[in-house]
Amino acid sequence: MGGDDFYMLLIAAFVINGSLAVVAILLHYEALFQLDRFLPKVAHIAPRFRVLIGVGAIFVAHVFEIWLFALGYFFTLQFPAMGGLVGNISGHGFLLDCAYLSFVTFTTLGYGEIVAQGYLRYLTGVEALTGFILITWSASFLFIEMQKYWSLSKTNQNK
Numbered sequence: 001m002g003g004d005d006f007y008m009l010l011i012a013a014f015v016i017n018g019s020l021a022v023v024a025i026l027l028h029y030e031a032l033f034q035l036d037r038f039l040p041k042v043a044h045i046a047p048r049f050r051v052l053i054g055v056g057a058i059f060v061a062h063v064f065e066i067w068l069f070a071l072g073y074f075f076t077l078q079f080p081a082m083g084g085l086v087g088n089i090s091g092h093g094f095l096l097d098c099a100y101l102s103f104v105t106f107t108t109l110g111y112g113e114i115v116a117q118g119y120l121r122y123l124t125g126v127e128a129l130t131g132f133i134l135i136t137w138s139a140s141f142l143f144i145e146m147q148k149y150w151s152l153s154k155t156n157q158n159k
Contacts, residue, residue: 009081013119017126020072024065028134031061032141039145047149054145058138062106065134069127070095070102076120083118106131 035057039050074095076082089097101114105127116124 005081009119012079013076013082013122016072016076017123020069020123021126021130024068024130024134027065027068028061028137031057032137035141050149051142051146054142058142062134062138065131066102066106067099069106069123069130070099072123073098073101073116073120076123081118083116083120085114085120086117087115088113102127107135108132 035054039054042050042053045053073085077084077094077098085097085101097114101116101124103109104111104113105124108128108131110128
């Protein structure tokens with residue numbers, strides 16, 4: 001591979017990876033923003049169930065973000081020069097292999113049964129960092145919500 005090809009593939013990987021990370025972050029921001037607006041509107045629901053609504057909504061947001069990266073792997077794999085996947089590939093649905101890789105990468109679990117090679121490796125690094133940030137952001141959001149609603153619940157019990 002010539003020097004020009006190297007730089008073109010590197011730039012393509014940078015653009016794809018950066019775009020996926022930005023879209024995932026924006027999706028997550030919007031999910032948390034809408035959740036923050038929604039939860040006070042359901043004040044008639046017990047505080048503990050409002051927290052559960054938050055957990056469920058954030059879980060769904062993470063699943064969407066993971067699938068976004070899975071589609072990124074799948075799209076990138078359509079260009080063999082970008083790399084490939086090796087390991088325990090099912091062969092039944094390559095998209096599902098991409099989703100599995102995305103789930104274990106986003107959660108920073110990283111089993112290693114399926115491994116990215118070539119420029120695709122950089123996407124796993126970007127996804128792991130993005131997943132780590134978004135998961136901790138979710139945990140912070142839920143902690144604040146729990147403080148609000150559980151403190152409110154204790155105040156109501158003392159009356």
